[in-house]
Amino acid sequence: MNEVPTLVNGDPITSVSVTDRGFQYGDGVFETIAIYRGAPLLWDRHMARLMRGAERLGIAAPSPSLLVTEAKRLCADAQRAVLKVVVTRGAGARGYATHGTTTPTRVLTLSPWPDYPEHYARIGVSVRICETTLASNPRLAGIKHLNRLEQVLARAEWGSEHAEGLMCDQQGNVVAATMSNIFVVAGGILRTPDVTACGVEGIMRSVVLDATRQLKLQCDIGPIARADVAAAAEIFLSNSLIGVWPVRQIDDTEYTIGPITRHIQEAIREAHCFDRH
């Protein structure tokens, strides 16, 4: 295990106390941020979600200005990399009760840029439909908290034969992929699931939604049934690192990469929200 550049509460160390509630209970939130030429991309959106998540959990998050100072310190020499920011409730005594836990822990880690094939964005990706489902809990939906076992189990369903896996809720509707949001196109109209019962309010999802408004494309937010996915004219995935990946195959069904997906890819590129990869 190679160690990666890390700051824990501002110090260049690579460990946290075993009593940290992030380790004990997954009691915290995180952001995964693209770094380009030493700068974090979409920083304000990432910080806004981090703050929303921390507030939802009742964690007094560190200020974005402190985090940006540390982020720039860690990333100054990085041409292209991934910054992960974790904020937990902090170290505490045993037990679920949070009283006495008043000092959050912040961990910034700089990882290598992932080696996704360059052609994923161009010719699209193959995905599977995962057997692991997402549980519904409005208290935890939308935010990017540290309870990620569902995603871990879903990702363990395949090796390298797919780029991503779609995940359904307990009703069988498609909510997201393990690390990305999903959009489908039918009849010229985009659709993406809401994330009020499960799923994560993706940062690139919000950029895509802004792009649809700029392009005057209709995008509805609501349930997507498995049948809607099967019948879709175009499907694509989004996240902060991948930008937008067209889906060219789901299990044995093939899809074409259509004009709306290309418009969206172009729009998020023009907005300088994501450099080409």
Place this chain on the structure above:
Amino acid sequence: MNEVPTLVNGDPITSVSVTDRGFQYGDGVFETIAIYRGAPLLWDRHMARLMRGAERLGIAAPSPSLLVTEAKRLCADAQRAVLKVVVTRGAGARGYATHGTTTPTRVLTLSPWPDYPEHYARIGVSVRICETTLASNPRLAGIKHLNRLEQVLARAEWGSEHAEGLMCDQQGNVVAATMSNIFVVAGGILRTPDVTACGVEGIMRSVVLDATRQLKLQCDIGPIARADVAAAAEIFLSNSLIGVWPVRQIDDTEYTIGPITRHIQEAIREAHCFDRH
């Protein structure tokens, strides 16, 4: 934050790598074990659940014989204490995929015995019904994994005015309390929820179930509606540290502590499964 005696992979250190998947994703399982006169109580049952949980998550757990050696080393001088055993998938690269993560992390921590009032077991406890609900996911139900945000949020709903909080599933049935299982008695028959969709298969719950068989008491396992709780003749909670606590009050409704609860308390004491507290 006082540090507590800790062994990480057998070493007397108190921290783990920030890249540990326990910290990053809550990717692991744990046990909370009563220590009495230097020995862990109900060790075999705890180990069996830990192994089941690790297997469910695809984690190659360390052997119980290694864990018991370390547990005895840590607990030798403890008259009464709490041993927490955490097993995670180990340190790994960023991302949900588990490939390359082959060495699990084990963390044993010895904490002070909790200062629950002695009279809780005698005159019963006051509990609330939590607004935070439990999400259903059969893949994660029953085992004691590290994704515990639901319990954290539920426990944050009250301060010291209650001893515990009951949690319902998405259908409104009562599944458990934040750190304990629930049993209700009606018409002389016990009932406890199944834990196949959510909740944890408690160790003391299994001891109580054994006790009901020895006492030739009928105990059904199945859904408990809010109305069943309201109409119950007796209600009690169980876990490895508290043993059995009768419930004397839920929000504004009072309950009497009945003979079956007392029989169960006596039975688990006689079985030497739990020393009086």
